Amino acid sequence: MAKIIVVEDEAAIADLILMNLKLVGHTGIKVGNGNDVMDSIEQYKPDLIILDIMLPGKDGFTLMKEIEPLEIPVIFLTAKEDLTDKITGLKLGADDYMVKPFAIIELVTRIEIVLKRYKVNSHTFMIDNLEVDLDAHIATLNHEPVELTTKEFMLLEVLIRNKNIALSREKLLELIWGYDYMGETRTVDVHIQRLRKKLCLDDKIKTVFKMGYRLEVPR
Incomplete structure (x- = not known):
């Protein structure tokens, strides 16, 4: 299936996401500091990135500007529910935007939709x-x-x-x-x-x- 990087500084949330991604057949790694994200992308070569906005080091919006030229699909997953933040994230090139707390099944479904759009998975x-x-x-x-x-x-x-x-x-x-x-x-x-x-x-x-x-x- 797909290789996914979960950029999230709350370890419990990142582990929950990775556990459920594994259940549906994906593989993934977690990154907890924004300064480590670009190196992880280069090494892991993910098919999709789940990206928090509020991170130690570089924040999600700054990272999105660096990720966008790589043409890797991104789903923002954040506690920032302000409409302005959502619009900013989507304008920067994110494919979707989810607000915490979230239902894991909804996240998995949105991941599948984005992967299908990019024709990553075998269907x-x-x-x-x-x-x-x-x-x-x-x-x-x-x-x-x-x-x-x-x-x-x-x-x-x-x-x-x-x-x-x-x-x-x-x-x-x-x-x-x-x-x-x-x-x-x-x-x-x-x-x-x-x-x-x-x-x-x-x-x-x-x-x-x-x-x-x-x-x-x-x-």
């Missing part, structure tokens, strides 16, 4: 006899196409992009059906059952007790 997912082309929206099982509804494929894609991460029914409803969906979480259960049956994923899509579901794949 074919394979497990056992199942192959899923996320760009073409095609799933094949034992080399035979499987017919999925739009919502079923969207659910499958969310599970794939967040593999090995437990997702609540409420979060799945929000991501697939939208904030204003008036239905019940039972809708998620029904679609999960369909995916399990159609794609032979009974032993891969795990039920997380009193929460939701997780697509479990080898790491």
Whole structure:
């Protein structure tokens, strides 16, 4: 998958991000001082950078001016929620801007969106006899196409992009059906059952007790 540098001086936050990036297949390193960032970029050659603004040494805005010519995608992750700061970050060339505190699933999703924009990741997912082309929206099982509804494929894609991460029914409803969906979480259960049956994923899509579901794949 992708190589990611997490520029964050709060070690607990950086470690949390790296742990979850590893769960979905990425690799990464953390950098806690702005003065060390450019050397780390040169040595590690990342596909994406998660960049805090308030750092010891060089701040995020100063670093962004140096990173921008390298054409490496950047997501600002900061406690600075002022609109002016967000506009400044985006004008300097950042691809996205998230404010702390944040939901880790939202960060992972935004990372995938930015990587897809830069065509960093392979968008074919394979497990056992199942192959899923996320760009073409095609799933094949034992080399035979499987017919999925739009919502079923969207659910499958969310599970794939967040593999090995437990997702609540409420979060799945929000991501697939939208904030204003008036239905019940039972809708998620029904679609999960369909995916399990159609794609032979009974032993891969795990039920997380009193929460939701997780697509479990080898790491």
